[in-house]
Amino acid sequence: MTDGTQQYELLPPRASALVESLRDMGYSLKTALADVVDNSITAGAQHIRLFADTHEEIPAIGILDDGTGMTKNELLEAMRPGTRSPLDARDATDLGRFGLGLKTASFSQCRRLTVVTRKGEELSAAVWDLDAVATRDEWVVEIPDAPGGVRWANRLDGNGTLVVWEKLDRLVGAAQGGSGGDLLLQLDEAATHIEFVFHRFLAGRGQVKISLNDRPLEPFDPFHSTHPATQHHPDEDMTLAGKPIRIRPVTLPHHDKVSSTEWRRYAGPQGYVPNQGFYLYRNRRLIVHGTWFRLARKLELTKLARVAIDIPNTMDAEWKIDVKKASAQPPPPVRKRLKKIVDRLADPSRRTYRARGPGQATRNRLPVWTRIQNKNRVSYDIAHEHPTLQAFREGLAPDQMHDYDRLLKLVSSSLPIDSLHHDVSANPEVVDAIAMPKADIRTLAADLIQVLEARDLPPDAIANHLRSADPFQTQWDDIADLLDGLRR
Numbered sequence: 001m002t003d004g005t006q007q008y009e010l011l012p013p014r015a016s017a018l019v020e021s022l023r024d025m026g027y028s029l030k031t032a033l034a035d036v037v038d039n040s041i042t043a044g045a046q047h048i049r050l051f052a053d054t055h056e057e058i059p060a061i062g063i064l065d066d067g068t069g070m071t072k073n074e075l076l077e078a079m080r081p082g083t084r085s086p087l088d089a090r091d092a093t094d095l096g097r098f099g100l101g102l103k104t105a106s107f108s109q110c111r112r113l114t115v116v117t118r119k120g121e122e123l124s125a126a127v128w129d130l131d132a133v134a135t136r137d138e139w140v141v142e143i144p145d146a147p148g149g150v151r152w153a154n155r156l157d158g159n160g161t162l163v164v165w166e167k168l169d170r171l172v173g174a175a176q177g178g179s180g181g182d183l184l185l186q187l188d189e190a191a192t193h194i195e196f197v198f199h200r201f202l203a204g205r206g207q208v209k210i211s212l213n214d215r216p217l218e219p220f221d222p223f224h225s226t227h228p229a230t231q232h233h234p235d236e237d238m239t240l241a242g243k244p245i246r247i248r249p250v251t252l253p254h255h256d257k258v259s260s261t262e263w264r265r266y267a268g269p270q271g272y273v274p275n276q277g278f279y280l281y282r283n284r285r286l287i288v289h290g291t292w293f294r295l296a297r298k299l300e301l302t303k304l305a306r307v308a309i310d311i312p313n314t315m316d317a318e319w320k321i322d323v324k325k326a327s328a329q330p331p332p333p334v335r336k337r338l339k340k341i342v343d344r345l346a347d348p349s350r351r352t353y354r355a356r357g358p359g360q361a362t363r364n365r366l367p368v369w370t371r372i373q374n375k376n377r378v379s380y381d382i383a384h385e386h387p388t389l390q391a392f393r394e395g396l397a398p399d400q401m402h403d404y405d406r407l408l409k410l411v412s413s414s415l416p417i418d419s420l421h422h423d424v425s426a427n428p429e430v431v432d433a434i435a436m437p438k439a440d441i442r443t444l445a446a447d448l449i450q451v452l453e454a455r456d457l458p459p460d461a462i463a464n465h466l467r468s469a470d471p472f473q474t475q476w477d478d479i480a481d482l483l484d485g486l487r488r
Ligand SMILES: Nc1ncnc2c1ncn2[C@@H]1O[C@H](COP(=O)(O)OP(=O)(O)OP(=O)(O)O)[C@@H](O)[C@H]1O
Pocket: 035, 038, 039, 040, 043, 065, 067, 068, 069, 070, 077, 078, 079, 083, 084, 095, 096, 097, 098, 099, 100, 101, 102, 103, 160, 161, 323
Protein backbone atom coordinates (compact mmCIF):
# COMPACT_ATOMS: atom_id res chain seq x y z
CA MET A 1 0.00 0.00 0.00
CA THR A 2 1.40 3.44 -0.85
CA ASP A 3 0.41 6.95 0.02
CA GLY A 4 2.48 9.27 -2.15
CA THR A 5 6.02 8.17 -1.32
CA GLN A 6 5.29 6.58 2.07
CA GLN A 7 4.66 2.79 2.09
CA TYR A 8 2.25 1.13 4.54
CA GLU A 9 1.35 -2.43 5.52
CA LEU A 10 -2.00 -3.27 7.11
CA LEU A 11 -1.35 -5.06 10.39
CA PRO A 12 -4.61 -5.76 12.22
CA PRO A 13 -4.24 -7.48 15.61
CA ARG A 14 -4.71 -11.25 15.68
CA ALA A 15 -8.20 -11.65 17.03
CA SER A 16 -7.66 -15.03 18.71
CA ALA A 17 -4.60 -13.71 20.60
CA LEU A 18 -5.70 -10.17 21.45
CA VAL A 19 -9.10 -11.21 22.72
CA GLU A 20 -7.40 -13.46 25.29
CA SER A 21 -5.06 -10.63 26.32
CA LEU A 22 -8.01 -8.30 26.83
CA ARG A 23 -9.10 -10.65 29.62
CA ASP A 24 -6.12 -9.82 31.79
CA MET A 25 -6.38 -6.16 32.59
CA GLY A 26 -6.46 -6.95 36.30
CA TYR A 27 -10.18 -6.89 37.07
CA SER A 28 -11.70 -8.83 39.93
CA LEU A 29 -15.38 -9.78 40.03
CA LYS A 30 -16.17 -6.65 42.03
CA THR A 31 -14.31 -4.17 39.83
CA ALA A 32 -15.74 -5.85 36.71
CA LEU A 33 -19.31 -5.61 37.97
CA ALA A 34 -18.77 -1.99 38.99
CA ASP A 35 -17.53 -1.18 35.47
CA VAL A 36 -20.74 -2.59 33.96
CA VAL A 37 -22.84 -0.76 36.55
CA ASP A 38 -21.03 2.44 35.45
CA ASN A 39 -22.55 2.00 32.01
CA SER A 40 -26.05 1.56 33.42
CA ILE A 41 -25.74 4.71 35.52
CA THR A 42 -24.40 6.66 32.56
CA ALA A 43 -27.43 5.43 30.59
CA GLY A 44 -29.67 7.07 33.20
CA ALA A 45 -30.88 3.88 34.90
CA GLN A 46 -33.00 4.27 38.06
CA HIS A 47 -33.00 0.61 38.89
CA ILE A 48 -30.12 -1.78 38.30
CA ARG A 49 -30.63 -5.44 39.11
CA LEU A 50 -27.77 -7.87 39.44
CA PHE A 51 -28.52 -11.57 39.16
CA ALA A 52 -26.29 -14.50 39.93
CA ASP A 53 -27.38 -18.02 39.08
CA THR A 54 -24.67 -19.96 40.80
CA HIS A 55 -26.52 -23.26 41.18
CA GLU A 56 -27.92 -23.62 37.67
CA GLU A 57 -26.36 -26.14 35.33
CA ILE A 58 -24.94 -23.23 33.37
CA PRO A 59 -24.02 -20.62 35.97
CA ALA A 60 -24.49 -17.04 34.82
CA ILE A 61 -24.39 -13.47 36.03
CA GLY A 62 -26.73 -10.77 34.74
CA ILE A 63 -26.83 -6.98 35.00
CA LEU A 64 -30.19 -5.52 34.01
CA ASP A 65 -30.97 -1.82 33.85
CA ASP A 66 -33.84 0.47 32.92
CA GLY A 67 -31.64 3.07 31.23
CA THR A 68 -32.00 4.49 27.73
CA GLY A 69 -31.31 1.17 26.00
CA MET A 70 -29.72 1.03 22.55
CA THR A 71 -30.82 0.65 18.95
CA LYS A 72 -29.32 -2.27 17.06
CA ASN A 73 -26.65 -0.02 15.53
CA GLU A 74 -25.81 1.51 18.89
CA LEU A 75 -25.56 -1.99 20.34
CA LEU A 76 -23.14 -3.14 17.67
CA GLU A 77 -21.05 -0.03 18.23
CA ALA A 78 -21.14 -0.69 21.99
CA MET A 79 -19.86 -4.24 21.44
CA ARG A 80 -16.84 -3.00 19.48
CA PRO A 81 -13.62 -3.03 21.53
CA GLY A 82 -12.41 0.57 21.55
CA THR A 83 -15.72 1.98 20.36
CA ARG A 84 -14.78 5.48 21.50
CA SER A 85 -11.45 7.23 21.85
CA PRO A 86 -10.34 8.23 25.33
CA LEU A 87 -9.58 11.63 23.78
CA ASP A 88 -13.27 12.27 22.99
CA ALA A 89 -15.10 14.82 25.09
CA ARG A 90 -17.82 13.18 27.19
CA ASP A 91 -21.03 14.33 28.85
CA ALA A 92 -20.44 15.74 32.31
CA THR A 93 -22.24 12.76 33.86
CA ASP A 94 -20.57 10.03 31.76
CA LEU A 95 -18.71 7.48 33.88
CA GLY A 96 -16.90 6.02 30.84
CA ARG A 97 -13.67 7.07 29.13
CA PHE A 98 -12.07 4.32 27.05
CA GLY A 99 -14.79 2.60 25.02
CA LEU A 100 -13.56 -0.67 26.48
CA GLY A 101 -15.12 -1.36 29.87
CA LEU A 102 -18.10 -3.45 28.81
CA LYS A 103 -15.83 -5.81 26.93
CA THR A 104 -12.74 -5.91 29.14
CA ALA A 105 -14.74 -6.20 32.37
CA SER A 106 -16.95 -8.96 30.95
CA PHE A 107 -14.13 -10.93 29.32
CA SER A 108 -12.17 -10.82 32.57
CA GLN A 109 -14.89 -12.95 34.17
CA CYS A 110 -16.46 -14.96 31.34
CA ARG A 111 -15.97 -16.32 27.82
CA ARG A 112 -19.48 -15.51 26.63
CA LEU A 113 -20.93 -12.00 26.81
CA THR A 114 -24.49 -11.41 25.66
CA VAL A 115 -26.06 -7.97 25.55
CA VAL A 116 -29.81 -7.63 25.03
CA THR A 117 -31.21 -4.13 24.80
CA ARG A 118 -34.50 -2.45 24.13
CA LYS A 119 -34.98 1.06 22.83
CA GLY A 120 -38.55 1.91 21.86
CA GLU A 121 -39.89 -0.89 19.69
CA GLU A 122 -36.47 -2.27 18.92
CA LEU A 123 -35.25 -5.32 20.86
CA SER A 124 -31.74 -6.37 19.84
CA ALA A 125 -29.03 -8.70 21.06
CA ALA A 126 -25.42 -9.48 20.28
CA VAL A 127 -22.94 -11.99 21.69
CA TRP A 128 -19.19 -12.11 22.00
CA ASP A 129 -18.20 -15.76 22.37
CA LEU A 130 -14.47 -15.96 22.88
CA ASP A 131 -14.40 -19.59 21.77
CA ALA A 132 -15.90 -18.60 18.42
CA VAL A 133 -13.42 -15.72 18.08
CA ALA A 134 -10.56 -18.09 18.92
CA THR A 135 -11.69 -20.77 16.45
CA ARG A 136 -12.36 -18.38 13.57
CA ASP A 137 -9.55 -15.98 14.48
CA GLU A 138 -11.86 -13.13 13.52
CA TRP A 139 -13.70 -10.42 15.45
CA VAL A 140 -17.13 -11.93 14.90
CA VAL A 141 -20.18 -11.30 17.06
CA GLU A 142 -23.15 -13.62 17.07
CA ILE A 143 -26.60 -12.12 16.52
CA PRO A 144 -29.17 -14.34 18.28
CA ASP A 145 -32.44 -14.60 16.39
CA ALA A 146 -34.56 -14.76 19.55
CA PRO A 147 -33.25 -12.07 21.91
CA GLY A 148 -36.24 -12.67 24.17
CA GLY A 149 -34.97 -16.19 24.90
CA VAL A 150 -31.83 -14.99 26.67
CA ARG A 151 -31.87 -15.61 30.43
CA TRP A 152 -33.52 -12.71 32.32
CA ALA A 153 -34.53 -11.00 29.02
CA ASN A 154 -38.20 -11.48 29.95
CA ARG A 155 -37.65 -8.85 32.67
CA LEU A 156 -36.63 -6.23 30.11
CA ASP A 157 -40.08 -4.68 29.80
CA GLY A 158 -39.38 -1.02 28.95
CA ASN A 159 -36.23 0.60 27.60
CA GLY A 160 -33.09 -0.82 29.10
CA THR A 161 -30.15 -3.12 28.73
CA LEU A 162 -29.28 -6.58 29.99
CA VAL A 163 -25.70 -7.84 30.13
CA VAL A 164 -25.28 -11.60 30.63
CA TRP A 165 -22.05 -13.41 31.45
CA GLU A 166 -21.85 -17.13 30.76
CA LYS A 167 -18.96 -19.58 30.54
CA LEU A 168 -17.69 -18.19 33.82
CA ASP A 169 -14.45 -20.11 33.50
CA ARG A 170 -12.57 -17.93 35.95
CA LEU A 171 -15.30 -17.82 38.55
CA VAL A 172 -16.38 -21.42 38.75
CA GLY A 173 -13.16 -23.02 37.46
CA ALA A 174 -12.61 -24.66 34.09
CA ALA A 175 -14.11 -27.96 35.27
CA GLN A 176 -17.07 -26.14 36.91
CA GLY A 177 -18.08 -26.90 40.42
CA GLY A 178 -15.44 -27.12 43.08
CA SER A 179 -15.04 -23.44 43.78
CA GLY A 180 -18.73 -22.49 43.78
CA GLY A 181 -18.44 -21.52 47.45
CA ASP A 182 -15.74 -19.09 46.53
CA LEU A 183 -18.08 -17.52 43.97
CA LEU A 184 -20.67 -16.82 46.66
CA LEU A 185 -17.99 -15.20 48.76
CA GLN A 186 -16.86 -13.08 45.82
CA LEU A 187 -20.43 -12.05 45.10
CA ASP A 188 -20.80 -10.96 48.67
CA GLU A 189 -17.63 -8.89 48.38
CA ALA A 190 -18.87 -7.45 45.10
CA ALA A 191 -22.13 -6.36 46.76
CA THR A 192 -20.17 -4.63 49.53
CA HIS A 193 -17.94 -2.98 46.92
CA ILE A 194 -20.93 -1.66 44.97
CA GLU A 195 -22.54 -0.29 48.15
CA PHE A 196 -19.26 1.52 48.70
CA VAL A 197 -18.23 2.88 45.28
CA PHE A 198 -21.76 3.93 44.29
CA HIS A 199 -22.89 5.15 47.71
CA ARG A 200 -23.48 8.69 46.46
CA PHE A 201 -25.86 7.33 43.80
CA LEU A 202 -27.61 4.96 46.21
CA ALA A 203 -28.49 7.79 48.59
CA GLY A 204 -30.03 11.21 48.29
CA ARG A 205 -31.52 13.03 45.34
CA GLY A 206 -32.00 11.20 42.04
CA GLN A 207 -31.39 7.98 43.91
CA VAL A 208 -30.49 4.85 41.94
CA LYS A 209 -31.64 1.47 43.26
CA ILE A 210 -29.29 -1.46 42.91
CA SER A 211 -30.11 -4.99 44.00
CA LEU A 212 -28.35 -8.35 43.97
CA ASN A 213 -30.69 -11.32 43.51
CA ASP A 214 -33.49 -8.96 44.60
CA ARG A 215 -31.71 -7.94 47.82
CA PRO A 216 -31.53 -4.12 47.80
CA LEU A 217 -27.99 -2.79 48.27
CA GLU A 218 -27.58 -0.06 50.87
CA PRO A 219 -25.28 2.95 50.51
CA PHE A 220 -22.13 2.83 52.61
CA ASP A 221 -20.82 6.35 53.23
CA PRO A 222 -17.20 6.08 54.45
CA PHE A 223 -17.45 9.62 55.86
CA HIS A 224 -20.31 8.87 58.24
CA SER A 225 -21.39 12.33 57.07
CA THR A 226 -24.67 12.53 58.93
CA HIS A 227 -23.33 11.65 62.38
CA PRO A 228 -23.16 14.71 64.66
CA ALA A 229 -19.74 13.71 66.02
CA THR A 230 -18.15 13.63 62.56
CA GLN A 231 -15.90 16.69 62.34
CA HIS A 232 -16.12 18.45 58.99
CA HIS A 233 -13.00 20.56 58.53
CA PRO A 234 -12.92 23.66 56.32
CA ASP A 235 -13.15 22.98 52.58
CA GLU A 236 -9.88 22.95 50.68
CA ASP A 237 -11.34 23.36 47.18
CA MET A 238 -8.99 24.34 44.34
CA THR A 239 -8.93 24.51 40.55
CA LEU A 240 -6.47 23.06 38.07
CA ALA A 241 -6.41 24.65 34.61
CA GLY A 242 -9.83 26.09 35.36
CA LYS A 243 -11.32 22.73 36.37
CA PRO A 244 -12.76 22.42 39.88
CA ILE A 245 -11.40 20.02 42.49
CA ARG A 246 -13.45 19.73 45.68
CA ILE A 247 -11.52 18.67 48.76
CA ARG A 248 -13.41 17.95 52.01
CA PRO A 249 -11.42 16.69 55.00
CA VAL A 250 -13.24 14.93 57.80
CA THR A 251 -12.36 13.37 61.13
CA LEU A 252 -14.62 10.43 61.90
CA PRO A 253 -16.28 10.16 65.32
CA HIS A 254 -14.20 8.69 68.08
CA HIS A 255 -15.42 5.30 69.28
CA ASP A 256 -16.82 6.91 72.46
CA LYS A 257 -19.30 8.75 70.27
CA VAL A 258 -20.75 5.85 68.29
CA SER A 259 -22.23 2.45 69.05
CA SER A 260 -19.88 -0.50 68.76
CA THR A 261 -21.76 -1.71 65.66
CA GLU A 262 -21.27 1.67 64.00
CA TRP A 263 -17.66 1.75 65.09
CA ARG A 264 -16.98 -1.57 63.38
CA ARG A 265 -19.03 -0.70 60.30
CA TYR A 266 -17.22 2.55 59.58
CA ALA A 267 -13.83 0.95 60.15
CA GLY A 268 -14.30 -0.82 56.84
CA PRO A 269 -13.14 -4.37 56.18
CA GLN A 270 -9.48 -3.91 57.09
CA GLY A 271 -9.91 -1.43 59.92
CA TYR A 272 -9.43 2.28 60.51
CA VAL A 273 -5.67 2.50 60.06
CA PRO A 274 -5.58 1.11 56.49
CA ASN A 275 -8.75 3.00 55.53
CA GLN A 276 -7.53 6.47 56.50
CA GLY A 277 -6.54 8.75 53.63
CA PHE A 278 -7.93 10.26 50.47
CA TYR A 279 -11.13 9.05 48.83
CA LEU A 280 -11.21 10.08 45.19
CA TYR A 281 -14.58 10.48 43.50
CA ARG A 282 -14.90 10.96 39.76
CA ASN A 283 -18.38 12.14 38.81
CA ARG A 284 -19.57 11.03 42.28
CA ARG A 285 -18.28 7.51 41.70
CA LEU A 286 -15.56 6.35 44.11
CA ILE A 287 -12.38 5.46 42.22
CA VAL A 288 -9.68 5.14 44.88
CA HIS A 289 -9.96 4.97 48.66
CA GLY A 290 -7.77 4.84 51.73
CA THR A 291 -4.47 6.14 50.40
CA TRP A 292 -2.34 9.17 51.23
CA PHE A 293 -0.87 8.93 47.70
CA ARG A 294 2.52 8.33 49.37
CA LEU A 295 2.41 11.83 50.87
CA ALA A 296 2.22 10.54 54.44
CA ARG A 297 2.36 7.33 56.40
CA LYS A 298 -0.75 5.68 57.78
CA LEU A 299 -0.45 6.29 61.48
CA GLU A 300 -2.56 5.16 64.38
CA LEU A 301 -2.87 8.86 65.27
CA THR A 302 -4.47 9.83 61.97
CA LYS A 303 -6.63 6.78 61.59
CA LEU A 304 -9.87 8.76 61.79
CA ALA A 305 -8.87 11.18 59.05
CA ARG A 306 -10.52 10.75 55.66
CA VAL A 307 -10.51 13.31 52.85
CA ALA A 308 -13.02 13.33 49.99
CA ILE A 309 -11.68 14.61 46.67
CA ASP A 310 -14.17 15.22 43.87
CA ILE A 311 -13.05 15.57 40.28
CA PRO A 312 -14.98 15.89 37.01
CA ASN A 313 -14.41 13.47 34.10
CA THR A 314 -12.50 16.15 32.19
CA MET A 315 -9.35 15.53 34.25
CA ASP A 316 -8.93 11.81 33.52
CA ALA A 317 -5.64 12.19 31.69
CA GLU A 318 -4.12 14.43 34.38
CA TRP A 319 -5.14 11.99 37.12
CA LYS A 320 -4.13 8.91 35.09
CA ILE A 321 -7.50 7.24 35.51
CA ASP A 322 -7.25 3.61 34.35
CA VAL A 323 -9.73 1.54 32.33
CA LYS A 324 -10.98 -0.29 35.44
CA LYS A 325 -11.62 3.05 37.22
CA ALA A 326 -9.74 1.64 40.15
CA SER A 327 -6.53 3.68 40.19
CA ALA A 328 -5.48 7.29 39.85
CA GLN A 329 -2.59 9.61 40.68
CA PRO A 330 -2.91 13.28 41.61
CA PRO A 331 -1.16 15.68 39.21
CA PRO A 332 1.90 17.49 40.73
CA PRO A 333 0.19 20.83 41.62
CA VAL A 334 -2.56 18.92 43.41
CA ARG A 335 -0.02 16.75 45.24
CA LYS A 336 1.52 19.89 46.69
CA ARG A 337 -1.81 21.04 48.01
CA LEU A 338 -2.71 17.60 49.35
CA LYS A 339 0.57 17.41 51.22
CA LYS A 340 -0.30 20.58 53.13
CA ILE A 341 -3.73 19.22 53.94
CA VAL A 342 -2.33 15.95 55.31
CA ASP A 343 0.10 17.83 57.53
CA ARG A 344 -2.63 20.03 58.92
CA LEU A 345 -4.99 17.13 59.41
CA ALA A 346 -2.64 15.29 61.65
CA ASP A 347 -3.67 17.74 64.38
CA PRO A 348 -7.45 17.49 64.87
CA SER A 349 -7.24 13.75 64.57
CA ARG A 350 -4.66 13.68 67.36
CA ARG A 351 -6.84 15.93 69.47
CA THR A 352 -9.75 13.57 69.10
CA TYR A 353 -7.55 10.88 70.50
CA ARG A 354 -6.05 12.87 73.34
CA ALA A 355 -9.37 14.15 74.55
CA ARG A 356 -10.12 10.74 75.88
CA GLY A 357 -6.59 10.11 77.07
CA PRO A 358 -5.13 10.69 80.50
CA GLY A 359 -6.27 14.29 80.48
CA GLN A 360 -4.49 17.46 79.53
CA ALA A 361 -3.64 20.49 81.57
CA THR A 362 -5.34 22.58 78.87
CA ARG A 363 -8.64 21.00 79.78
CA ASN A 364 -8.31 22.25 83.33
CA ARG A 365 -8.30 18.85 84.78
CA LEU A 366 -5.92 17.14 87.13
CA PRO A 367 -5.45 13.53 86.16
CA VAL A 368 -3.93 10.77 88.26
CA TRP A 369 -1.67 9.97 85.33
CA THR A 370 0.16 12.63 83.41
CA ARG A 371 1.63 12.66 79.93
CA ILE A 372 5.14 14.03 79.69
CA GLN A 373 6.56 15.13 76.38
CA ASN A 374 10.29 15.72 76.20
CA LYS A 375 11.58 16.62 72.71
CA ASN A 376 10.28 13.68 70.71
CA ARG A 377 9.94 11.23 73.60
CA VAL A 378 6.64 10.72 75.36
CA SER A 379 6.25 9.03 78.73
CA TYR A 380 3.58 8.66 81.37
CA ASP A 381 3.97 9.15 85.08
CA ILE A 382 1.76 9.25 88.12
CA ALA A 383 0.82 12.88 88.85
CA HIS A 384 2.37 13.42 92.25
CA GLU A 385 0.61 16.77 92.58
CA HIS A 386 -2.79 15.09 92.54
CA PRO A 387 -4.51 16.29 95.76
CA THR A 388 -5.39 12.81 96.98
CA LEU A 389 -1.89 11.49 96.51
CA GLN A 390 -0.33 14.62 97.94
CA ALA A 391 -2.58 14.64 100.98
CA PHE A 392 -1.84 10.99 101.63
CA ARG A 393 1.89 11.48 101.27
CA GLU A 394 1.96 14.43 103.61
CA GLY A 395 0.32 12.35 106.29
CA LEU A 396 3.18 9.83 106.27
CA ALA A 397 6.23 9.68 108.48
CA PRO A 398 9.49 10.59 106.65
CA ASP A 399 10.72 6.99 106.20
CA GLN A 400 7.27 5.87 105.02
CA MET A 401 7.35 8.72 102.49
CA HIS A 402 10.44 7.19 100.88
CA ASP A 403 8.77 3.81 100.69
CA TYR A 404 5.70 5.39 99.21
CA ASP A 405 7.70 7.27 96.55
CA ARG A 406 9.49 4.05 95.60
CA LEU A 407 6.17 2.26 95.36
CA LEU A 408 4.75 4.84 92.97
CA LYS A 409 7.94 4.73 90.90
CA LEU A 410 7.58 0.98 90.63
CA VAL A 411 4.04 1.33 89.31
CA SER A 412 4.74 4.16 86.86
CA SER A 413 7.94 2.66 85.48
CA SER A 414 6.26 -0.64 84.68
CA LEU A 415 3.34 0.65 82.63
CA PRO A 416 2.76 -2.15 80.06
CA ILE A 417 3.21 0.08 77.00
CA ASP A 418 3.58 -2.72 74.44
CA SER A 419 0.53 -4.61 75.45
CA LEU A 420 -1.55 -1.42 75.80
CA HIS A 421 -0.45 -0.27 72.38
CA HIS A 422 -1.31 -3.62 70.89
CA ASP A 423 -4.78 -3.73 72.46
CA VAL A 424 -5.67 -0.14 71.68
CA SER A 425 -4.56 -0.43 68.06
CA ALA A 426 -6.37 -3.70 67.51
CA ASN A 427 -9.60 -3.01 69.34
CA PRO A 428 -9.84 0.36 71.08
CA GLU A 429 -13.46 -0.06 72.05
CA VAL A 430 -12.80 -3.00 74.35
CA VAL A 431 -9.95 -1.36 76.30
CA ASP A 432 -10.92 0.41 79.51
CA ALA A 433 -9.50 1.22 82.89
CA ILE A 434 -10.93 -0.78 85.80
CA ALA A 435 -13.83 1.19 87.21
CA MET A 436 -13.53 2.36 90.80
CA PRO A 437 -16.49 1.47 93.05
CA LYS A 438 -18.64 4.46 93.89
CA ALA A 439 -18.25 3.86 97.65
CA ASP A 440 -14.45 4.01 97.35
CA ILE A 441 -14.61 7.27 95.44
CA ARG A 442 -16.82 8.76 98.18
CA THR A 443 -14.40 7.60 100.87
CA LEU A 444 -11.48 9.11 98.99
CA ALA A 445 -13.35 12.38 98.50
CA ALA A 446 -14.39 12.53 102.14
CA ASP A 447 -10.79 11.89 103.27
CA LEU A 448 -9.48 14.56 100.96
CA ILE A 449 -12.06 17.08 102.16
CA GLN A 450 -10.97 16.38 105.72
CA VAL A 451 -7.28 16.94 104.93
CA LEU A 452 -8.01 20.17 103.04
CA GLU A 453 -10.27 21.40 105.82
CA ALA A 454 -7.52 20.75 108.32
CA ARG A 455 -5.36 23.06 106.20
CA ASP A 456 -7.98 25.75 106.72
CA LEU A 457 -8.94 25.92 103.06
CA PRO A 458 -12.28 27.69 102.50
CA PRO A 459 -15.12 25.45 101.19
CA ASP A 460 -14.98 26.98 97.69
CA ALA A 461 -11.28 26.24 97.33
CA ILE A 462 -11.88 22.67 98.50
CA ALA A 463 -14.68 22.27 95.96
CA ASN A 464 -12.40 23.62 93.22
CA HIS A 465 -9.68 21.22 94.20
CA LEU A 466 -11.99 18.26 93.91
CA ARG A 467 -13.69 19.53 90.84
CA SER A 468 -10.42 19.69 88.96
CA ALA A 469 -9.18 16.25 89.94
CA ASP A 470 -9.90 12.78 88.63
CA PRO A 471 -11.89 10.71 89.43
CA PHE A 472 -14.03 13.24 91.33
CA GLN A 473 -14.43 15.46 88.31
CA THR A 474 -15.99 12.76 86.21
CA GLN A 475 -18.16 11.36 89.03
CA TRP A 476 -19.24 14.74 90.37
CA ASP A 477 -22.87 13.80 90.87
CA ASP A 478 -21.87 11.06 93.29
CA ILE A 479 -19.88 13.26 95.62
CA ALA A 480 -21.47 16.71 95.33
CA ASP A 481 -23.55 16.15 98.48
CA LEU A 482 -20.37 15.69 100.55
CA LEU A 483 -19.51 19.30 99.76
CA ASP A 484 -22.96 20.49 100.71
CA GLY A 485 -22.35 19.00 104.15
CA LEU A 486 -19.08 20.90 104.32
CA ARG A 487 -20.71 24.23 103.51
CA ARG A 488 -23.28 23.79 106.25
N1 LIG B 1 -26.17 -0.38 29.90
C1 LIG B 1 -26.01 0.41 28.83
N2 LIG B 1 -27.02 1.19 28.39
C2 LIG B 1 -26.86 2.00 27.30
N3 LIG B 1 -25.70 2.09 26.60
C3 LIG B 1 -24.66 1.34 27.00
C4 LIG B 1 -24.76 0.47 28.12
N4 LIG B 1 -23.57 -0.16 28.27
C5 LIG B 1 -22.77 0.31 27.29
N5 LIG B 1 -23.42 1.22 26.53
C6 LIG B 1 -22.85 1.95 25.38
O1 LIG B 1 -21.71 1.25 24.96
C7 LIG B 1 -20.57 2.09 24.95
C8 LIG B 1 -19.35 1.26 25.28
O2 LIG B 1 -19.34 0.89 26.64
P1 LIG B 1 -17.96 0.54 27.32
O3 LIG B 1 -18.20 0.28 28.73
O4 LIG B 1 -17.29 -0.52 26.54
O5 LIG B 1 -17.11 1.88 27.12
P2 LIG B 1 -17.34 3.29 27.80
O6 LIG B 1 -18.33 3.20 28.88
O7 LIG B 1 -17.65 4.25 26.69
O8 LIG B 1 -15.89 3.62 28.35
P3 LIG B 1 -15.08 2.79 29.48
O9 LIG B 1 -14.15 1.89 28.77
O10 LIG B 1 -14.37 3.85 30.22
O11 LIG B 1 -16.10 2.05 30.27
C9 LIG B 1 -20.89 3.17 25.93
O12 LIG B 1 -20.17 4.35 25.63
C10 LIG B 1 -22.39 3.35 25.73
O13 LIG B 1 -22.62 4.18 24.65
